[in-house]
Each structure stands twice: as C-alpha cells, then as structure tokens.
Amino acid sequence: MKRLAPAIFLFLSSIMLSQETASEATEDMISNFYSIPDIPALDFLSSDPDNISKPSTTRELVTSLYNALDEDGKVKQGLALEIKPSYLLNIPVNLQDYQDDEFKYMLYNTQVSVASLASSGDIANTDLSWGVRMVIFDNSDPMSDRDFTNMIAKQFVEGGPDSPESSDEEEELKEMAKIIKEGKKEFVKNHWNASWLAVSYAGGTRLKGSEITEGNSIGHQFLVAGGFRISTFGQLGYQAKWSEELREETEMYFEEFELSSRLTIKGKSTLNFFAEIGYNPLLNKEDFESFEEINTERDLSWLGGFEFLITKDLWLNAGVGSEADRFVEGNGIQVLSGIKFGIADKQRIQAPTR
Amino acid sequence: MAKKDLVLSDPSQPVQWNIVVNTVHILGYKIWKQAPGNTDWELIKEGVSTDNIADNGEFSVEKGAKFSYWMGIGSTVPETEFEISVVLSQNGKVMENGLILEKGLTNEDGVARRLEKLKFV
Numbered sequence: 493m494k495r496l497a498p499a500i501f502l503f504l505s506s507i508m509l510s511q512e513t514a515s516e517a518t519e520d521m522i523s524n525f526y527s528i529p530d531i532p533a534l535d536f537l538s539s540d541p542d543n544i545s546k547p548s549t550t551r552e553l554v555t556s557l558y559n560a561l562d563e564d565g566k567v568k569q570g571l572a573l574e575i576k577p578s579y580l581l582n583i584p585v586n587l588q589d590y591q592d593d594e595f596k597y598m599l600y601n602t603q604v605s606v607a608s609l610a611s612s613g614d615i616a617n618t619d620l621s622w623g624v625r626m627v628i629f630d631n632s633d634p635m636s637d638r639d640f641t642n643m644i645a646k647q648f649v650e651g652g653p654d655s656p657e658s659s660d661e662e663e664e665l666k667e668m669a670k671i672i673k674e675g676k677k678e679f680v681k682n683h684w685n686a687s688w689l690a691v692s693y694a695g696g697t698r699l700k701g702s703e704i705t706e707g708n709s710i711g712h713q714f715l716v717a718g719g720f721r722i723s724t725f726g727q728l729g730y731q732a733k734w735s736e737e738l739r740e741e742t743e744m745y746f747e748e749f750e751l752s753s754r755l756t757i758k759g760k761s762t763l764n765f766f767a768e769i770g771y772n773p774l775l776n777k778e779d780f781e782s783f784e785e786i787n788t789e790r791d792l793s794w795l796g797g798f799e800f801l802i803t804k805d806l807w808l809n810a811g812v813g814s815e816a817d818r819f820v821e822g823n824g825i826q827v828l829s830g831i832k833f834g835i836a837d838k839q840r841i842q843a844p845t846r
Numbered sequence: 847m848a849k850k851d852l853v854l855s856d857p858s859q860p861v862q863w864n865i866v867v868n869t870v871h872i873l874g875y876k877i878w879k880q881a882p883g884n885t886d887w888e889l890i891k892e893g894v895s896t897d898n899i900a901d902n903g904e905f906s907v908e909k910g911a912k913f914s915y916w917m918g919i920g921s922t923v924p925e926t927e928f929e930i931s932v933v934l935s936q937n938g939k940v941m942e943n944g945l946i947l948e949k950g951l952t953n954e955d956g957v958a959r960r961l962e963k964l965k966f967v
Contacts (some may be wrong), residue, residue, distance in 0.1 A: 548927065587896065590870045600870065634922045638896065641872045645894035648874030648918035655887040656878060656914040659961050668918050669955035676922050 526729040528692040528717050532575055532623025533605035536694035541572040541607075548579040560608070566702040567618050571608035578602070591638055594629070600630065601627035611698055612740065613707040618702040619710060623694035624653065631686035631721070634679045647671045684758065685727035688716035698738075710738035722755075729754045742783060747775040756841060764841040768815070771792045795819060799841050807836045817838065851967040852934055853942035857908050861934055861941070861966075864902040865915075867895045871952070874918040875901075882910030900901040907966050917948065917960040924956045 506550045529535035531544070531647045547553040553575060560571045578585055578599045589596040603625050608649075611617035627633075634640045651667040653659035692715045697707035713735035720728045733750040752770030770793045774780065777788035797811035810817035820834040827833070855860070866965045873895035890905050898967040907913070919928050927949070934944035943964075952958045 505921050567967055584868055586866075586868055587868060587870050587872065593932065635872075642896040644920060645872045645896040645918075647876040648872070648894050648920065649894060652874060652876050652892070652918055652959075656886070656916065656963055659916060662962070664918065665953065665955070665957055668920055668957040668959065669953075672920050672922060672956050772940060789909055797949060805916060 508540075526717050526719070526731050527693070528625055528690045528715055529623070530625075531572075531605045531607075532625050532692045532694035533607040533621040533696075534572060534623075536621040536623060536711075536779075537607055537609045537701075538621055539570075539572070539609045540608050541570055544572040544574050544577075546574045548576065551624060552677045553580060560606075560664070560678055561612070565704065567608055567612045567699055567704055569608050569615075569618050569622055570607065572618075573606040575604040575606075576600075577604060585632055586640060587635070591636055591641075598626060598628055601630075604842070619696055619697045620699055621694060621696035621710075623692065626690065628691065629688040630688040630690070632680065632683045632688055634676055634683075637683075638678070641677050644671055644675050647675070656737070685719070685725075685756070687719055687721045690718075691716050707708065709738070711735065713737065726755065726757045726758075729756065742780070742786070744842065745776070746780075747774055749773055758841070762838070763798065763836050765796075765798045766841050767794075767796040768813075769780040770789070797841075799839065801839075802835075805837050805841060809834050809836055809840055849962055850882060852913065852944055853924050854905070854907070854909055854966050855936050855939070855941065857896065859951045860906050861903040861913075861936055862902065862904045862938075863890075864931075864933045864935075865895065866901070867929045869927065870921065870926045871926070871930075872920045873898055873930060875914045876966055877909055878914045879905055880912040880914070880938070882908065887914065888963075899939060901965055911931040911966045912963055914961070914963045919952060919958040919959075919960070921952055921956045924952060924954045926952050928952060930960075953964060 534540070545556050547556045552600045554846040555572055560568055560573075562568055577674055583596070583599060585596045585600045590600060605623045605625075606621070608618050608620045611619050625691050630636065648671065650670055651664065651671065653664070662706045675811045693713070695712040696710045698710050700708070712729045713733060714734045715731070717731040719730070722728060730753045731750070734748070735750075736745050736747045738744070739746050750770070754768035754769065757765045772790050772793070774788050774790060779786050790816070793815040794816040795811060795818060797809060797816070799807045799809040809820055810831050810833045816832045819840065820832040825832055851954075863877065864872070865875060873891075875895075876892040877890045882889050891903055893901055894900065895901055912920055913934070915932060917930060919930070920961050928951070930948040932946040932948065946962070948960050950958055950960075
C-alpha cells in the first residue's frame, strides 16, 4: 500500500492540475435521465416560454382557450397552458386526502398541458402540442408523509407569537421558510431512495397556416418512470419510453422504444456506485435502411461508475462503458485501463426523482 | 377584506370554534381571547391541523370581548393557493359573520401567515 500511495497521489494530481476549474459538474445527467417532463406539452415542442398560464377554474380555462386564437380564428404561437383537473372538476383535496386517499393523491398530481410554437422552417405554420403527466405515487414527496407535515406544523406553532400584539409578520415568514427548507432538506436526504412511479404522454400536430382544422400529426410519446427502494442503501430506477416522432430530415416518422434501468448504491456519503443498462431500438428501421446518415442498428448501452469525495466540494468520479462520457465529462479526463476518471465540484450520483 | 364583528346571539352560552384546512397545506395555529377593558390576551388553544386531534373547542365570552387567531401556513411547493375555514358558532348555529374563509397564495418559499382580531358584539 505504501508503494501505491505516491502513484495514486500523482494520478489524482495530474487530473486536478489539468482541470483547474474542476468541471462545474454541469447538469446532473445521471439523475435527470430518469424523470418525466414537468410540462409534457412544452417538452414535446422543446419550448421554454416566459409565461405559463395556469387557469384554476373552468371560466379561466375557457378565457385562456379563447385567447389562444387570433381574430381570424388561427392558433397563436407561444401558447403555454398548465391545467390541474382537480381544480377544474372542483374536487376538493385537503392534506388528509393527499396522505390517505390514493385516488385523490393521483388526481391532485395530474396535470394537463397545451402549448404552441412556430414550426421550424415555416413560421406561418404552428406546432400545437398537448400532454398529460400523472404521479401515481411518490414516497419521496414530503407532503404525503404525516410525520413530516406534523413536525413542520409543530415547529410553526413553536415559532409563532406569544400574543397577537407581539406578532411580526416578516420575522415569522422568514422563520417558517427556514423550517420548511431545512425540514425538506433533511427529508430528501433520508428518502433519497424512496419508491415512486409516474407516467406522461404528449402528442402534437402541425397546423398548416396555423389553421386549427389543418393539422397533421408530428408524433406522440409515452413515458413511464419510477424507482424501487432497496433497503436503506440502494434504489433501482427504471424508465420506458415509446415515441413516434416526425423527423425533419426525412419527413418520416421514427418509431422508437427506449428501456433503461439503473441501480444506485450509496455509501456513508463519501463513496457511491451505480450501474445502468439501456436499450433503444428503432422499431421501424426497415423504413430507413436507404438513409445512410441514419443509424438504424442500435446496441445495448451500458454504463457503470463510482464517485469518491476527496475533500469538500471535490469528487473523484470514474466511469466505464459505452456511455461513460455521460458521467465523466469536462476537461482533464484521464483514462486508465479503459476507465475514465474525472473531477467534479459536486456529487453527480443522485437518485432519480420525479 | 376586513372581517366584520362577531354577533353573539346569547352571551350566556359558550362559543364553539372549529378550524378546517381545505387544501393541501400544513397549518399551525394559535387562538386567543381578550376580556373587555383588558389588555392581556388569554390563549385558548394552540394546535396543528396535521395530527389526529380535532381542531375545535369552546370558550366563554361576553359582549365587547375580542377574539384573535394566528395561522402559520406552509407547503413544500411554492406559490400554491390555500383555503382555511374558521367557524364560530353558538348552540350549534354559525354566528353572524362567524364563517371566516382565509384564502391566499403562499409565497416563493411556500409559506403564508394570517393574523386577525375580531370583536364580539
């Protein structure tokens, strides 16, 4: 071991020196891969509008839909609507329902969305999309946990005023915000590997001349994602996606299926492991065999790795497999015996969450 | 909207109170009363909506007395609409102006606070 120590030191130094600004860990690709879109209709069009309308009554919804059309009856571009059916159907859901009634939990966590965007290549046309997202259950949701909500409420009372005369709104709001933030942080830490299941669907149409009656499908996608808790140390994440999407370069529909699963094992907070396997076949590959630029043969992809906390805000990560670049990225990557090593300024192995 | 005075139909009868959270929110609350001509507030109850203990009770009061409640409201999701009912009744009947709805939006931290003082007439 004494002989190995200088070699390890030199190896780590070479990575760290070549990467003076330890790759800012960028987005946590490893975590974000397993999730459903926040707003499926927007995700489907890759749209990111400044304002999202959230009608909470039927009247507001009708007004929003009316405003989505211009004076000639054409669909406006840049539309973004997020709708909660539980509000529109006027089905009351309180905290007790949320914690005890599975149907009401699911209904409350169901969202319908509608979006529109100028079609790429012809701004006279409009792409209109619609989507649904539904969380079936999620044990990592603090509001569904009675112990959590009870603890927070009791802390609110403890921090409340002794009499109406001594109440200070600003101070109380600040104190309550701190209670919620710290309580949530602790809850997430303790429930990182909780089980969950969510589904989403999105579809779209291209409206010629933005006319509502002149639509041609641009595709559909259906996604199921979730995680199984494994004791206190692990989680098995999974995701299945079916999609049929119009690809501009061929004017034909790609029909794909994507299946992947990941095992995450977390240690005491300094050492974490994961292994992931994925398969993404093109279901109608015979339609594209004449297109040389399109890869119709898809292999099984895999990725495994670990991360180790060297010191505060400095993680050594190592990945192996066909998708290793997704985990180890940035400058100064070193390859040793086929294993890619890199340095990041924060933890990259997180549990998949909705 | 300013709340109106609470009308006691029979000052010799106790006032029943009941607090119900109608939305997916956490509530911690305190309620007090103040005798007429007195500056001290007497705590009637402090409680939470999240346990299995009913959020109701009763207290005696006379005309000219005051009633106050403080509410700490929260959710892990920011900017959500909350609705909480406070019902004051006598002899099983809701008092005039005794049905109070606290509605609003939590802030970007997911919290809101309400403080109200009302007079019995």
